[in-house]
Amino acid sequence: MGVSTSASARADDPPVPGRRSAPGFLWWLVTSQWRRTCLAAALGSTWMVGLALPPYLLSRAIDDGLQHENMRALTGWTAALLVVGLVLAWLSIMRHRTMTRSRLDAQYRTVRAVVRQTVRLGSVLRRRVTAGEVVTVGIRDVQIVASVMTVTGPGVGAVVAYFVVAGLLLSVSVLLAVVVLVGVPVLAVLVGPMMGRLQGAESAYREKEGRLSTRFVDMAGGLRVLSGLGGKEVYLDRYRQGSQALRAEGYRVGAVLSWIQALAVGLPALFLAAVTWLAARMAAEGTITIGELTAIYGYVAVLVFPVTFFIEGGYDISRGLVAARRIVRFLDMEPAADRSTGAGPAPHSVLHDPASGVEIAPRALTALVSARPAETAAVVDRLGRFGDSDVRWGELRIDAVAQAEVRERIVVADNEAHLFSGPLREVVGGRAERDDEAMGRALHAALAEDIVQQLPEGLGSGIDAQGLNLSGGQRQRVRLVRALLADPEVLLAVEPTSAVDAHTEAAVAARLRAARAGRTTVVTSTSPLLLDQAQTVHYLVDGRVAATGRHRELLTAEPGYRALVSRGAEEAEVPVEETEDAR
Secondary structure: OOOOOOOOOOOOOOOOOOOOOHHHHHHHHHHOOHHHHHHHHHHHHHHHHHOOHHHHHHHHHHHHHHOOOOHHHHHHHHHHHHHHHHHHHHHHHHHHHHHHHHHHHHHHHHHHHHHHHHHHHHHHHHHHOOHHHHHHHHHHHHHHHHHHHHHHHHHHHHHHHHHHHHHHHHHHOHHHHHHHHHHHHHHHHHHHHHHHHHHHHHHHHHHHHHHHHHHHHHHHHOHHHHHHHOOHHHHHHHHHHHHHHHHHHHHHHHHHHHHHHHHHHHHHHHHHHHHHHHHHHHHHOOOOOHHHHHHHHHHHHHHHHHHHHHHHHHHHHHHHHHHHHHHHHHHOOOOOOOOOOEOOOOOOOOEEEOOOOEEEOOOOEEEEEEOOHHHHHHHHHHHOOOOOOOOEEOOEEHHHEOHHHHHHHEEEEOOOOOOOOEEHHHHHHOOOOOOHHHHHHHHHHOOOHHHHHHOOOHHHOEEOHHHOOOOHHHHHHHHHHHHHHHOOOEEEEEOOOOOOOHHHHHHHHHHHHHHOOOOEEEEEOOOHHHHOOOOEEEEEEOOEEEEEEOHHHHHHHOHHHHHHHOOOHHHHOOOHHHHHHHO
16 A cells, blocks of 8 residues: 555656567567667677778788888788777777667666556555565566667677678688688587576576565565564574575576586687688698788687677577566566546545445544454555445445546555655655645644754755655654645545654644544544544444444443553543644
8 A cells, every 4th residue: 555646657658568578578678779779780790890800901911011021011001900900999989888878778668667567556566476576577687688788789790790701711711611601500509508408597596586585575574573473583594495495596507607608718719729720721731821821810710709799699688588588477467457437426425335334424534443453454445445345435336436536536545655765855745746835734734844854954855765764753754744745535544643652643643633624534543642533433343343433432332442542541641732732
């Protein structure tokens, strides 16, 4: 739950891919920036083909200059070699810069798609995907997929350079050209099975990593509870076992990867040695000149780059397919079916939950009380249409009203709703810009002015994710400020004052009632300080309304209610003048 808002896509957002395969998703990332991809391919091809020029220029310098003792020819070819070196350096810089932009574009494009899908799934997300899985997909998998984009430029360049070098060798020796044309595909065939094994091992590793991340997130979030129950060591043992299993799977991935990396270095070197040996034999027999031998060695040395890119690119694509498969699986998830398109009832209509018997009067402060907080939270979920609900809103079933209108008019403010990082003004402001007057009223109602005063830059001060740089009571009041600024027709607040002291709670309760005057407000609580401000209190037993009335009436008439809300004489007896001053 949380402060609920409807999410609309920005006009400048790129289209998000629909249901597609992992290769299709990678292709979408390529075509989404096709101009940059083409530029990277052109730069990569020019740079890699250009690497073949220095050996040719060097051979001309040897044959035309050194062998014939022609200083003019030697100087000319040497100058040409210097110019080509400078141009290649510039091409390398531009190629790297373009590929970096391509990688970052793919990374943020994927992040945007994942975030939009997260918002689209809404409350369904936590029932479909674990927190660790979302973290793994949103960070690790996104980075791996983005790195695949760096293959596009060198990959195309490697193919072009391969054929160009083969053509150059053909002008020198048909035998050498045939060896090159046949040898490179043979290398690819040798590495291919390793890529298949790596993809399988990587998939298993990524699945176990996601499950272990989930366990870590759960352990970190429930550490206090685990310590209280004495289960910390048990859970730690389970995490240790999972970590050891992940390590064993990592060894499997590492074993396959070590072979791929060894082949990436060893096979091109063996290939280079074989071609050089053939060329040396031909030079010894007088079939080719010393300059041509030098050029052949340079051509083959240049050919090491395409061969290495083929192997490394295959590795990157293999990992990228595994990551893309997980991302696509996340993007293919569908939110709960919502076929409702009807308009909502007239403003300030009655909300009625048949499952519990709770009826919420409009323009009033209503409290829900139960010995089991989960029961009142379930009622709030139904009233806010988070899940299946038979709730009637006026004369209509709430699930017949368009969800966007429900989210606009009814806001659920959970006690543990997420606080995003950022300046405090943005954290509590929501979708719309809030003027200082509205901000001041909300801060006053939530008794949160002291929080602003204590922060170094006031409303401009940064708040950590989940408000970790705030105390528990401060986080709760910040959440209440956010809910009040949303200013919905119906506000459903779950335990809005459970983390503050009695004095603060009394003031917040009185100010909340005043701030929400004329609008419908529902709170769940067992605090007599908050219940005393409610115009109607519903006392629930086993999920059903057992009694309804004012707080003081129920104290007299219902022994179970009286025992539940009693908190001791010091907390229950708050001077009336104090609450009056709080107004």
